[in-house]
Amino acid sequence: MKTMVFDVPAEHGGALTILKQYYEEAVFDIEKEWIFVISTPDLKETKNVKILKYPWVKKSWFHRLYFDKFIAKKIVDKYKVDEVLSLQNVIVKKLSVPQTLYLHQSLPFVEKRYKIAENFKFWVYQNIIGRMILKSIKEADKVIVQTEWLREECLKKVKTAPSKFELIHPDVNIKVKKYYKQENENLKLFFYPASGAEYKNHKIIVEVTKELIASGITNFKVIFTLNGNESNHIKNLYKSVKEENLPINFIGQISIEEVYDYYSKSILIFPSYIETFGLPMLEAKMHNSPVFASDCLFSHEILDGYVNAYFFDSFNSEKLVELMISIIENKLNIQQ
Numbered sequence: 001m002k003t004m005v006f007d008v009p010a011e012h013g014g015a016l017t018i019l020k021q022y023y024e025e026a027v028f029d030i031e032k033e034w035i036f037v038i039s040t041p042d043l044k045e046t047k048n049v050k051i052l053k054y055p056w057v058k059k060s061w062f063h064r065l066y067f068d069k070f071i072a073k074k075i076v077d078k079y080k081v082d083e084v085l086s087l088q089n090v091i092v093k094k095l096s097v098p099q100t101l102y103l104h105q106s107l108p109f110v111e112k113r114y115k116i117a118e119n120f121k122f123w124v125y126q127n128i129i130g131r132m133i134l135k136s137i138k139e140a141d142k143v144i145v146q147t148e149w150l151r152e153e154c155l156k157k158v159k160t161a162p163s164k165f166e167l168i169h170p171d172v173n174i175k176v177k178k179y180y181k182q183e184n185e186n187l188k189l190f191f192y193p194a195s196g197a198e199y200k201n202h203k204i205i206v207e208v209t210k211e212l213i214a215s216g217i218t219n220f221k222v223i224f225t226l227n228g229n230e231s232n233h234i235k236n237l238y239k240s241v242k243e244e245n246l247p248i249n250f251i252g253q254i255s256i257e258e259v260y261d262y263y264s265k266s267i268l269i270f271p272s273y274i275e276t277f278g279l280p281m282l283e284a285k286m287h288n289s290p291v292f293a294s295d296c297l298f299s300h301e302i303l304d305g306y307v308n309a310y311f312f313d314s315f316n317s318e319k320l321v322e323l324m325i326s327i328i329e330n331k332l333n334i335q336q
Helices: 013-028 055-059 061-079 120-139 148-157 202-214 232-243 256-263 279-286 297-303 317-328
Strands: 002-007 033-038 049-053 083-086 099-103 142-145 165-167 188-192 220-224 248-250 267-270 291-294 309-312
Touching: 002 013, 002 061, 013 033, 013 049, 033 061, 055 061, 099 120, 142 148, 148 165, 148 297, 188 202, 188 256, 188 317, 202 220, 202 232, 202 248, 202 317, 232 248, 256 279, 267 279, 279 291, 279 297, 291 297, 291 317, 297 309, 309 317
Parallel strands: 002 033, 002 083, 033 049, 083 099, 099 142, 142 165, 188 220, 188 267, 220 248, 267 291, 291 309
Antiparallel strands: none
């Protein structure tokens, strides 16, 4: 059996994590022959795994479209594979072999809809690439999703058999060394491990912090895993934090062990409004940490039934202000 895996977009973040997980599984699956079609990641060939690299695909959207339309099928035909696995949210067109689609792009399915003037890239993902994704779901032989909410949203938008979908949660192997315990009752610590993408919504935490300070509440600190220079958006937030001397620390990227340590002594704030699977929420939950999360489908799938979970509107600071004041003043009944 010869399987070809396509993932030319993967370069960093969650997409690269998924690619590496499949690669590591393939290395040990010596009964099969695997061929990975990628762009720039550093994957090594083994006896049963071949790596085909096309770094030029990353030069522009035009290069990617050219690859998808004229190159991908030729590669499949050349190597005479038995099946194809696409990890890139869209299938390879016009194949005669079975194809499985791994769907991890949630933008076309989230509640938040973007206007073209608001964020052109996200508008393209929701309205142009989104149509390509929906068509791929319809044409794929099987579709793998990470969450039940995403499967349900797919079925709302695409007329296809529910049996086509396979639900595979992200592989989370966490050994909890220390469960949540507030170290300093006089200084509450809030934590948000996230990239600088605008939809991660650090902005609302900065706004709430300003409101708390203005009302005289100062016995708290917020930790961001950012440097402060990730983008113009983050640079502006960083500048505002420094100018107003807000109790928000930009500590940069940290190791996963350090992330887990923060879960054991802080409250997770998770205001992101675009996720497929919000891993920090699950990690914090496993550490028994309090979690203040965006009131979104992906948050509820992970946190519903968890006693230390509380939800707020990602676009309205009022509820988050209320939650932060309650826990700072020890009015929330947190179970440890």
